[in-house]
Amino acid sequence: MRPLTEAETRTVFEKLGRYIGENIQLLVDRPDGTYCFRLHRDRVYYLSEKLLKVAASVPRESLTALGTCFGKFTKTQKFRLSVTALDFLAPYAKFKVWVKPGSEQSFLYGNHVLKSGLGRITENTAQYQGVVVYSMADIPLGFGVAAKSTQECRKVDPMAIVVFHQADVGEYVRNEDTLM
């Protein structure tokens, strides 16, 4: 377990910034305590200082996970955000997509969101912008990347993909073994 280096921090912040923009500083600088990022076995964890002090006394081989896992670094040092970060992305998301009740299940199974399943989308969403996907009842379901900008979403045919799937809460059941 170690703190992130400068380059790694930059990679992680860039990835997070695609979804929550400048609200990252609300994650870094919190009024209710000191929270930090730590790297353990290529996974990035977000945890409070109190928890960090306790976790520091666990031997490295026995430590499985600590705090919230935000994602992991792949072999070529690219950062992949995982669904376990959703709790921290959802409240600070800048661009949101609401999915109709009919195609919620399709998204939760890992499919992309089609135009026919699109309920609402934030105005001014650019193409390939990171978005957080909600159900119509404002429950965060996961996150993805907007395949079309808001303007284009209005014009495309119903079978076109509007949001590429990246992570959804169904992964807790589907990828139970590999999530942590």
Added chain:
Amino acid sequence: MVAVRVEEVLAAAEEQEAEKRRSVVVEKELELEFDLGNLLALDRNPPPAAQLRGVGPQREAQLLALARDNTQLLVAQLWELPAERAGGAGGPLVARLPEPTFRLPREKPPPRPKPPTRWEQFARLKGIRRRKRTSLVWDEQAKEWRRRWGYRRAGGDPARAWLAEVPAGADPEEDQFARLRREKRERVARNELNRLRNLARAHRAGAAVPAVPLHPTGHQSKEELSHVARVARVSTASLGRFQPRLPKEPAEPPSRSGGRKRRFEPLLGNLAAERSRQLELLKDMGSKKPVLDITRAVNKQLRQEEAEAAAAKGKKQSQRGKRGRRQ
């Protein structure tokens, strides 16, 4: 009994005091030679004959007295040097030593010379001497002076070697260009092998052969030169600790592992400092975003056009409706 003891004690104390005050002044026949830069005092006075014979406590005492006298003279010389207080008014008095003049002998034996290579032996046998080559060669085709090797060398343009003749006794099916490339590769490999063999031979013979040559060869890369500069800086008596930096040399913190191991921040280090560093990083990343976002501008334009089109359509429909009603 007690009185005798007391007398003895007093006498001893008196003698000690007298000895202390005895020789700040030392008498010598010949003056000593001093090299204060090395804290050296050379005594050329011939020792008394009694000292040269045998070992024993007497001799020890005489040698001790001699050493004490000479040290007294050296210290007296040191006190005459220009001195200053180091570190302000209350600091210790520090003397400024002059440059050392006495040449100290070698610590280690001098390096053995390298054994001659096979070519050097042959050249010595045949009497072949090294001819200095010019750096520029006349290129007939380009009609100008070009380098012998390197960028834009004479005859090195690959577009010029478009033809490779099949030599008299060779296989007509063979690819001549491939053969030329292969032969060049083999020559380079043989050259490298011989160079390494020479190095190994020199090493085995006990010559001081550094892995990277420390003298300028003219073929050194930037990394090799910086390595050599680093070695030169560390090759002083205090291992480079008091060596001033060259004008453009960057200040290097000494890495204990010699540049091999990655070092990370401590796990529970200063969390407030870490947080401020991350906020700085965020500010830095945020400032780099372009002010004009092209896609946003394009979308805005599209929306404007759509709104205008919708407004025009609405006007036309209302106009048509009015006309219809009139008819």
